[in-house]
Amino acid sequence: MITPDQYQTVSNLLLIWFEANKRPLPWREHYTPYHVWVSEIMLQQTQMERGVAYFTRWMQELPDVSSVANAHEDFLLKLWEGLGYYSRVRNLHKAAKVIATEHGGIFPEDYAAIRALPGIGDYTAGAIASIAFNQDVICVDANVERVFARLFDIDTPVKQKHNMEFIRKTVTAMLPAGHAREFNQALMEFGALLCSKKPKCHLCPLNLFCEAYHLGIPHERPVPVAKKEIKNITVATGFLVHNGKVYIQKRPETGVWAGFWELPGGSVEKDETPEEAVIREFMEETEFPVRIHDKITIVKHGYTTYRVTMHCYFLTLAQEHSPEPVLHAATAYRWVTMDELDEVTLPAGHRKLLDHLQTDLRLAPLLENS
C-alpha cells in the first residue's frame, strides 16, 4: 500500500517512465491548446491509432479554432465520418463558435471557462488545463482509474462514488506542483501501455508499490461492471434507382446518426422476409411503391449495443410514379448521382454498402438511363 510519504517517489517514477516511453504524437509537439482540445475530443472512446489518423486529416483542413467556427457542420461531419459518437463533433462546432464570440477567438485558459464549453466534462477540462496550459489540475480517465484500482486493490467497481472520490483525492495529493502536463500524461500513458487490460507487471516501475501485484491479482482489477446486453437485429435497406439517380433522405436532428443522410429501411419484423420488410419500410417512410430488382449483398456491422445484419437490395419504382416522396421518417430528401453520394455523410453501415457497390458490375446499367 502506498503511503502519503511515498507519493513523491511514485510520481517521480512515473515521470521518469513517461520521459523514456511516451509515444510521439502530433499534439505533443507544441501543446497548442487547439490541438490538445481536438485530440482529447477525438480520443474519447476511440483507439489511439484511429484518433491520430483523423486528427492529422482534420488539422490539414482546419488549422485553428476560427476555421472550425466558420466551417459548415456538414463539412465537419464529413471529416468525422466513421469515427462515431457524432455529438462530439457537433459540440466541437458549438464550442468553437463560443470561443470565437465570447473569448475573442482565443482558447480560454480559465478552468471554469474551459469546463463550460459544450462537449467538455470534468475529464477533458482537466486534460486541457493541465496538458495545454500546465495548470495544477488533475484529469482522471479510465486508464487512471485502472491504475489506481490496482495500486490500491480497489475491490468494488471503480465508478462507485466513494472510489472516484478516493482516486481524485489521491491523484491530487500525488500531483507534483508545476508538472501537471507531464504527470497527467504519464499516468494515462502508463495505464494505456503498461498497466493495460493485460498488465505488463514484469516491466512495471511501480510493481513494488502495487497492492494488487502483491496479492497476485492485477488482472482482477478493476472489478468489472455488468455489461449491457448486445442485441442482434436484422434490417433491410434499399438502393432505389430512378433516372440514373439514387434516393437518400436526411435523418431527424435527434437520436442516433442525427442529421445524417441515409438509405431508407428498418427492422425485419417477425414472420416477415427481408424483401417484404424493405418494401414495407419504403412505403412507410416515403410512400414510394418499390419493387425489388436484385439483391445486392448482406452487410454486417455494429453500433452501440446492437449487432446488425443488413440485407441490401436494388430497387426501382413499382409503377410509373412521381419521384416525389411523402416524408414520414426524414427531414429532407435528395436524388443523387454516385459521385454526390460519396460527398454526403452516411452511417458506417451504409458506407460499407457503398464501398461494396463500387465493385458491383450490376450497378452500371441501372445508372445509365437518365
Next chain:
DNA sequence: CAGTCGTGGCT
C-alpha cells in the same frame, strides 16, 4: 443515474 450515443480492431 442509468441509458444513450459508433466504430473497427483484437482475441
Next chain:
DNA sequence: TAGCCAAGACT
C-alpha cells in the same frame, strides 16, 4: 465466431 473493448459527455 462473438465478445470486448478505447483518453467520456449529456440527459
